[in-house]
Amino acid sequence: MDIAVCVKQIPDPNTPGELDPTTHRLRREGVDAVLDPGDEFGIEAGLALAEAHGGEVRVVSMGPERSVEAIRKALAMGAAGGVLVADPALVGADALTTARVLAAAIRRGPFDLVITSTESTDGYTGVVPQAIAELLGIPAVTFARSVSFDGSTLTVRRQTENGTETVEAGLPCVLSVTAGVNAPRYPSLRGIMAARSKPLDRLSLNDLDVQLGEVDQEIVRVEPAPQRKGGEVVADDGTGAQRILELLRQAKVI
Amino acid sequence: MLTAVWVYAELDQGGLAPSALELLTKARSLGAGSVAAVCLGPGSAEAAGDLGRHGAGTVYASGDPAFAELLPGGPAADTVAALVAEHHPDLILFPGSCGGRDVAGRVSAKLGVPVIANALDIEAAEAVTVTSSVFGATQLVRTEFRGRRPWLALFRPRSFAAEPAGGAAPQVVEVPASIDPRHRAARIVERSREVAAGPGLEEAQVVVSGGRGLQDPRNFDLLRQLAELLHGAVGASRAVVDAGWVPYALQVGQTGKTVKPNVYIACGISGAMQHTVGMKGSRHIVAINRDPQAPIFKLADLGIVGDAAEVVSRLIAELGGAPGAGQPPHGAA
Ligand SMILES: Cc1cc2nc3c(=O)[nH]c(=O)nc-3n(C[C@H](O)[C@H](O)[C@H](O)COP(=O)(O)OP(=O)(O)OC[C@H]3O[C@@H](n4cnc5c(N)ncnc54)[C@H](O)[C@@H]3O)c2cc1C
Ligand SMILES: Nc1ncnc2c1ncn2[C@@H]1O[C@H](COP(=O)(O)O)[C@@H](O)[C@H]1O
Numbered sequence A: 001m002d003i004a005v006c007v008k009q010i011p012d013p014n015t016p017g018e019l020d021p022t023t024h025r026l027r028r029e030g031v032d033a034v035l036d037p038g039d040e041f042g043i044e045a046g047l048a049l050a051e052a053h054g055g056e057v058r059v060v061s062m063g064p065e066r067s068v069e070a071i072r073k074a075l076a077m078g079a080a081g082g083v084l085v086a087d088p089a090l091v092g093a094d095a096l097t098t099a100r101v102l103a104a105a106i107r108r109g110p111f112d113l114v115i116t117s118t119e120s121t122d123g124y125t126g127v128v129p130q131a132i133a134e135l136l137g138i139p140a141v142t143f144a145r146s147v148s149f150d151g152s153t154l155t156v157r158r159q160t161e162n163g164t165e166t167v168e169a170g171l172p173c174v175l176s177v178t179a180g181v182n183a184p185r186y187p188s189l190r191g192i193m194a195a196r197s198k199p200l201d202r203l204s205l206n207d208l209d210v211q212l213g214e215v216d217q218e219i220v221r222v223e224p225a226p227q228r229k230g231g232e233v234v235a236d237d238g239t240g241a242q243r244i245l246e247l248l249r250q251a252k253v254i
Numbered sequence B: 001m002l003t004a005v006w007v008y009a010e011l012d013q014g015g016l017a018p019s020a021l022e023l024l025t026k027a028r029s030l031g032a033g034s035v036a037a038v039c040l041g042p043g044s045a046e047a048a049g050d051l052g053r054h055g056a057g058t059v060y061a062s063g064d065p066a067f068a069e070l071l072p073g074g075p076a077a078d079t080v081a082a083l084v085a086e087h088h089p090d091l092i093l094f095p096g097s098c099g100g101r102d103v104a105g106r107v108s109a110k111l112g113v114p115v116i117a118n119a120l121d122i123e124a125a126e127a128v129t130v131t132s133s134v135f136g137a138t139q140l141v142r143t144e145f146r147g148r149r150p151w152l153a154l155f156r157p158r159s160f161a162a163e164p165a166g167g168a169a170p171q172v173v174e175v176p177a178s179i180d181p182r183h184r185a186a187r188i189v190e191r192s193r194e195v196a197a198g199p200g201l202e203e204a205q206v207v208v209s210g211g212r213g214l215q216d217p218r219n220f221d222l223l224r225q226l227a228e229l230l231h232g233a234v235g236a237s238r239a240v241v242d243a244g245w246v247p248y249a250l251q252v253g254q255t256g257k258t259v260k261p262n263v264y265i266a267c268g269i270s271g272a273m274q275h276t277v278g279m280k281g282s283r284h285i286v287a288i289n290r291d292p293q294a295p296i297f298k299l300a301d302l303g304i305v306g307d308a309a310e311v312v313s314r315l316i317a318e319l320g321g322a323p324g325a326g327q328p329p330h331g332a333a
Helices: A039-053 A064-078 A095-107 A129-137 A188-193 A240-250 B018-027 B044-053 B073-087 B098-111 B183-185 B217-229 B239-241 B308-318
Strands: A001-004 A009-011 A033-035 A056-062 A081-085 A111-117 A139-151 A154-160 A163-169 A171-178 A200-203 A217-224 A234-235 B004-009 B036-039 B058-064 B089-093 B115-124 B129-135 B139-143 B152-157 B169-172 B187-195 B206-210 B233-236 B263-267 B285-289 B303-306
Touching: A001 A039, A001 A129, A001 B233, A009 A064, A033 A064, A033 A200, A039 A056, A039 A171, A056 A064, A056 A095, A064 A095, A064 A188, A064 A200, A064 B098, A081 A095, A081 B036, A081 B129, A081 B206, A095 A129, A095 B098, A095 B169, A111 A129, A129 A171, A139 A163, A139 A188, A139 B098, A139 B152, A154 A171, A154 B089, A154 B098, A188 B058, A234 B263, A240 B303, A240 B308, B004 B018, B004 B073, B018 B036, B018 B044, B018 B089, B018 B152, B036 B044, B036 B073, B044 B058, B058 B139, B073 B098, B073 B183, B089 B098, B089 B115, B098 B115, B098 B152, B115 B139, B183 B187, B183 B285, B217 B285, B217 B308, B263 B308, B285 B308
Parallel strands: A001 A056, A001 A111, A056 A081, A081 A200, A111 A171, A139 A171, A234 B303, B004 B036, B004 B089, B036 B058, B058 B169, B089 B152, B115 B152, B206 B233, B206 B263, B263 B285, B285 B303
Antiparallel strands: A009 A033, A139 A154, A154 A163, A163 B187, A217 B139, B115 B129, B129 B139
16 A cells, blocks of 8 residues: 655744744744654554555655655654655645645655645644645545554544544545544654665655646734733632632622 | 625534534625525535525525535535536635535635635625634734635634524525545445533533543543533543543634633643633633643633642532542542
8 A cells, every 4th residue: 555644844833833923924943843743643644554554655745945854754753755845936835735736746656545634733724635635536534533444445433523423435545634543653763774765855846747826815914812811820728619619609600 | 895705504413513604694794795505415405594594695505415424525525616616606604624624625626716724704895804813823814815716714613603684585596416426435434423411512601621630531520520510511622632531522722612601610721722722712711730830820710729630529529519529539649
């Protein structure tokens, strides 16, 4: 089974994000870049399927040149190869452009399954997986909490607002996974060494068969959101429950 | 400047999802020439009256069971695209739900039109501008649509309050569902609904939410007891949903539900911005956390520095909880 896993490098989510008020782009100075932790679940899902059913995992990413570090981490975890599409024309790309580029990069190689995370930690538009599926003309089984494969049919338990659904899908398809789906492995020392010699293709837009549309949306203003003020913070000396009861009475809940 | 605005009215296991009426209420305030709803699946005909009362002049409906049996993305996106080709709406409002995202993402790619996610509000003047929040609603971003229409926007749940408009019954246009056989490659074989006793999480006047600081999944029983005593609902942070303690249906936050109860009680929740974005519209916020520096205290009206399970047990006892209540919590350190 040939598996393409989409991975993205993002500013370290432990540093609070900020948009530059003039350029309206994400501030990246002084912020470390990391493999989106959400994507580690996709990599793990791909590796587990390839180990059980044969085949290889290839990671596909669009982003600035330094995204090779994120790809290397995926290679160290066990992916067989990687593709990075880096092009100045893609700075600030919207969800549709991102999907077009990723779909074109995925199409360059064989694939039975495309795995993504449900949403990226920095952008969280959460529509790139579905848009990729549409462009590739295949189903998107999204929000997976568990995945199994019997050699021909993928059985996915997906989470929805009201409960869960079990979906059966043939291949090829796009699968988007949640953080509850598995426990991603850590790269081993051997994996890190091996990653250095694994193939990593760098592509620009010229290498891809992709039509980018016009710019369809523009950020016109960024401002801080109104924040709520905190109230009293008291140590629980045994009267914490009493204090809460008082508030519940004031709020006329009891 | 907008001639037609549409709402993608999601059906949730036969009934209309609350988002449909919220989005219609917004749609009819945009000064467009007409407002219509697209409602696909069994139950759409029954939903038409409600959609009309909330401002839909036309309801494009199909009762084809395939919309409920197959994954919604493919078939619904095809149908929306066919309707767009015929009627040329300017703007389509979608719910930011799992299903709404599945459909909007595909429609965007299919028609080559932009989609803005995480929207909180939309204005139509000279330009059509969407307000969305980023970084856990610490910053608000306004984005203008340009280029090809229809423009698509995905709204966070409960961004608007649904209000009926009165008015005539809508014109119901039955749309043919020509389901591309390709979409039959993925089908829903089983559904299970997470129904808890008491009010739903999004409607409840009191929400008692738990996070990793509860220490043990069994301590959620305490939250259920407390919620029952307060006629409220139980919520959760994503950390404990991911850990499998409770179902995703309980998750509050950026990728979960938005709640605006009278009182929100956060038990052992750190207050990451992805969580607070889903609850900071609550009228009163109470937080119980062992760490006096926990970010949740920055927005709590009342913060208790202490063991969450223990404080909740005592609260249950004070409220005269059922036998077994007020017992020592599990695994509390
Ligand atoms: C793209 C993205 C989307 C996300 N969406 C959501 C979302 O929708 N909802 C959401 O909730 N999160 C979401 N998150 C995750 C979020 O960033 C946090 O990781 C999560 O909210 C943390 O959950 P928590 O507070 O339960 O756990 P932790 O952060 O581990 O906090 C546990 C807290 O419990 C306290 N504690 C420990 N022991 C005790 C005790 N005995 N008594 C009292 N307190 C104690 C600790 O001091 C700590 O503050 C998202 C993250 C990303 C990247
Ligand atoms: N630039 C990118 N490169 C690779 N994968 C991406 C990129 N953007 C989005 N994805 C994938 O699509 C998922 C959803 O992203 P988004 O729709 O932006 O929230 C991410 O978790 C990734 O798996």
